[in-house]
Every structure is written in structure tokens, then in C-alpha cells.
Amino acid sequence: MSYISLAPFIRQRPWLLQALKPVANWYVNLAGHRQMGLRTDDLIPEESEVVQQALKRLSEKERLDRVYRMRRAVQCSLTHKLLPKKDWTTPEEDTPYLLPLIHQVEAELKERQELDSIEIVKSH
Structure with missing residues (x-):
């Protein structure tokens, strides 16, 4: 799930952030998920074991809200x-x-x- 992000590099340069902000907003609006009531994190694929564990850690309210958004988006799609x-x-x-x-x-x-791969070396 890890990926390389340019966000920290862009945030450190305010002039670059201001230049890219309209393009980023245009791209998000073009994606269309907000028009169906979804949030960006709703688009993360659930097949990964890491994502499955993260989903189990959501609060009950957040879990129900996510299910509602997904069902509403499916209805919009249908x-x-x-x-x-x-x-x-x-x-x-x-x-x-x-x-x-x-x-x-x-x-x-x-x-x-890292803890599982620790090697114990006995000293004489």
C-alpha cells in the first residue's frame, strides 16, 4: 500500500502549491466521486490485508457512514x-x-x- 508521494515536496514550496492547486481541484472534480457522495478514502481497494485490518479499526459510526456512502454511490451508478x-x-x-x-x-x-528478524548472538 505504500507509495511515493510528492506532497511533502510540494507543501514545502508555497509557490508550487499555489500553482498546482487549481489543477488538483480540477482533477478531483473530474474524477466524479464527490458528485456521488464518496470521500477519497472510499476509493481505496479493500483487497489488501493491511486495508482489511485498517477497516476493522474504524469506529462503528465511521464504518456505517462508509457503508451508506458506498451503497448510495452504487445506487447512483445503477x-x-x-x-x-x-x-x-x-x-x-x-x-x-x-x-x-x-x-x-x-x-x-x-x-x-523487524522484531521477528532480530538475530541473537551469544557472546563467549
């Missing part, structure tokens, strides 16, 4: 219609809720692997 504009996900609502948990699970798995 009817070939978008939600009314008032129901679209706004950029303020589109905050990461699953990605922090995924990073936490990945860090724990990495730590576990």
Missing part, C-alpha cells in the same frame, strides 16, 4: 444519475479517515517484521 448538488461531498468533508489507519497498520507490521 440509475446513471448523480446526487443533487446539495448532497455532493465538499472538499471540507473529504478528509482522510482510513489512510491514517493504513499507515498505522503498515508501521506495526514493519515493526513486527
Whole structure:
């Protein structure tokens, strides 16, 4: 699930952030998931073991909200219609809720692997 991100590099350069922000907003609007009421983290594939563990760590409310958003998006897809504009996900609502948990699970798995691979050397 880990990938290389240019976000820290861009955030450190305000002029670059200002130049790329309109392009980023255009791209997100073009993707169309917000018009169906989804958040960006709803698009993360669930097949990975890491994502499965992160999903289990969601609060009950967040889990139910996710299921509702997914079902509503499937209904929109089946009817070939978008939600009314008032129901679209706004950029303020589109905050990461699953990605922090995924990073936490990945860090724990990495730590576990490092601890499991420790070699004990006996000194004479």
C-alpha cells in the first residue's frame, strides 16, 4: 500500500502549491466521486490485508457512514444519475479517515517484521 508521494515536496514550496492547486481541484472534480457522495478514502481497494485490518479499526459510526456512502454511490451508478448538488461531498468533508489507519497498520507490521528478524548472538 505504500507509495511515493510528492506532497511533502510540494507543501514545502508555497509557490508550487499555489500553482498546482487549481489543477488538483480540477482533477478531483473530474474524477466524479464527490458528485456521488464518496470521500477519497472510499476509493481505496479493500483487497489488501493491511486495508482489511485498517477497516476493522474504524469506529462503528465511521464504518456505517462508509457503508451508506458506498451503497448510495452504487445506487447512483445503477440509475446513471448523480446526487443533487446539495448532497455532493465538499472538499471540507473529504478528509482522510482510513489512510491514517493504513499507515498505522503498515508501521506495526514493519515493526513486527523487524522484531521477528532480530538475530541473537551469544557472546563467549
